[in-house]
Amino acid sequence: MYTDYEVMCKTNIPAFKLRHSIVRRRYSDFEAFRDILERESTRVNIPSLPGKVFTNRFSDEVIESRREGLERFVTIVAGHPLLQTGSKVLCAFLQDPAWDKSQWL
Template identity: 45%
Template structure:
């Protein structure tokens, strides 16, 4: 069942590491799916609980809130950095609005995300990744900044860069021909466009 308010008990209880405290362990649980926002801004967040005795981590237990885009960020980062190592796949997206927030779909996705992150956490090389530690420990604002850094101009595809170049050319032509809009309107339009693009990207990624 999907709720709109987070409770203290998740959909699946945190795992108890099988290893003794003297042996290194890293255990992760993805629990408690919650629907947040409305309309185009709606998405599902998850409670991610990490238990470990790795000295690189902040403590024996950490609880953070993550959304699907954060899992995508983690996989993309690992895929770029660990060539030759199989990176587990993420669960498929649902393009249909009526299925996207159904209880069955969300529970299936939660289970798949749990399997995904634990396969990474159990891999001898991937579990040492700085990006995995960021994913499992960073506060939401830090995680969001890391995620949006991936959408900067240096991450654009050649086709996207060409479109940016064409847009700049068009703006220059408007200035030369005296057709540019007043500065206040241009700044407002730029802010509105940027906000819309970010919201649309999140919406499509969560679908």
């Protein structure tokens, strides 16, 4: 069992292929995405993700708390001008329903 999160992207930034997209991502996808961003963007301080949860991870409170933390993470990352123009993985993670972390590792 796992939880996945809906990532909705609405943008007018030219670097993004789509103006509106919705994809679903697991927490492990966010971890891989963050690692890839850190490797490709050495000049940018990538924010941390909400911590791993080992108990009650399927409770509504835990899921909502993690969702809020992931939303903060995505908002910061997607709003960073250097990542908007310099990251190869940003647009794919936020918009490609077939995104696969193994393509980037």
